[in-house]
Amino acid sequence: MGGNGHGPGSWGASGPMREILVLGGHAFGPRPHDRVVAETLVKMAVRRAARSGAARRPGAARVCLLATASGDPAEQAADFHNALAEQECEASDVSLFRLGRRRIALRDHLLRQDLVYVGGGSMVNLLAIWKAHGVPEILRAAWKRGVVLAGQSAGGMCWFERGITRSWGAPASAAGLGFLPGSLCVHYRGEPERRAAYLAAVGRGMLGGYALDDHAGLVWQGESMLRALSFRQGARAFRVQVRGGEVVETPLAARPVRGELPSLLGEDVAELRRVRRARARAGALRPGR
């Protein structure tokens, strides 16, 4: 533990390790690279649960979805829960549009998570709705406590000072929460218009930053970028900044992240876990007896 930065040493003078994973784009679905993203999110949550020293049974890392940016469609929550059903974690979702029907103590719920995941959609709406509900302050408190923050697309850009969003139609720059310095552009080489808008905005004086293809990610610790990740062959991360009066796009060396199991075996394992969990819920199976 001690040597990998995840032991007690990760408690700096200023408190717990603050970790954020931003992703250029992915879905919660059956494709292998999408499954690896889900596995990675859960691993980060599990590590955080271990770091926090909370006396919890294994597999009880808590992961919560905020799908605000797309208006909390039920399908997005369903995909999230399906993807995480195979994983050893306790998944939940919070809908700010359904608080009337599903009442929860928002602050307490978010602060007790190991990882808060923010889905994609309209970055402008995301920020506007969060502000109306006091969510930014809660997320900052969660981050300071060591709750891992993560998200894709709008849910990745929201942590930065600025992002390039299509919230108004054509790609344009919008303000984020500013937890992380600089800017982020997502779906980078998949959306040439967005890439052009980002390069132009940085050229006009917007803060430089990073750009991510779908299935590429960045891990941040505190306000520092720790490493780039690639969940799919060819998915890349870039540094974008002005150098010598020109906007320069530099590819980053990304750590490949691939599934641990051959996908067929993975399916079987997932099936086994589903069955086991269903039985455990039904009380038919008592592990260890």
Place this chain on the structure above:
Amino acid sequence: MARFRGHHDGVEHDRRQIVAFGGGGFSMESGNPLLDDYVLGLCEPPRPRVCFLPTASGDADHYVVRFYRAFPADRCEASHVSLFRREQGPGDLRAHLLSQDLIYVGGGSVLSLLGVWRAHGIDRILADAWRAGVILCGLSAGSLCWFAEAVTGFHGSPRRVEGLGLLPFSNCVHYERRGGRRSAYHEFLRAGMCPGYAAEDGAALHFAGTELHRVVASRSSARGYRVDALGERVVEMQVATAYLGDSAGTVSPLPEAVSTVLAA
């Protein structure tokens, strides 16, 4: 009563209209189209342009579909604006909204609604549309939003929220005898919230300019109220309400006599 409409005698008349439902219409009263018929009937063209804003629900697909069912093509030219999918909607929101006869705002979270509207500049467009004579209506969050202040109970215990302020009053929807909203509203009024209007489910407050023009209802028992605080006392006055299901247009027989002074 005749339709309320702007005059055309060359004098600049106030064409501003808002119909604020306490609850009702296709969102809440499946099979009872009286309130929706009423707002459609206020429009001058035989086939008016009606735009639905489902923002408060997060642009829920099922809600959009129900709107199009309730406002079919043989009665109106219906459209909707999704602020979560701007890349797919009309390019010029201002032009689209200003070209409508009726803008219909759905229910949901008024806090989210106002946050998103302000982020997209819809608040200013709607104020301009109102002044230009586009009729604004809506239920629940789609009623609260037009007022200076409102009581939202959507997020647990009722709280005060500042609306767009087109109508210089406070507003409380789903105003029922037993509900927590009513007592919370009275508490807010005692604490300085501006006087205003409350509507039960099925009742709608029709404002001409910033004056209450009439109260209509899709249920014979639904009522609207004028509510004010006099120091520590709250005065709640039932407003005469016309039941729309009665072809005679009978107005509930309760003028100012049914004002209630509630103990602090």
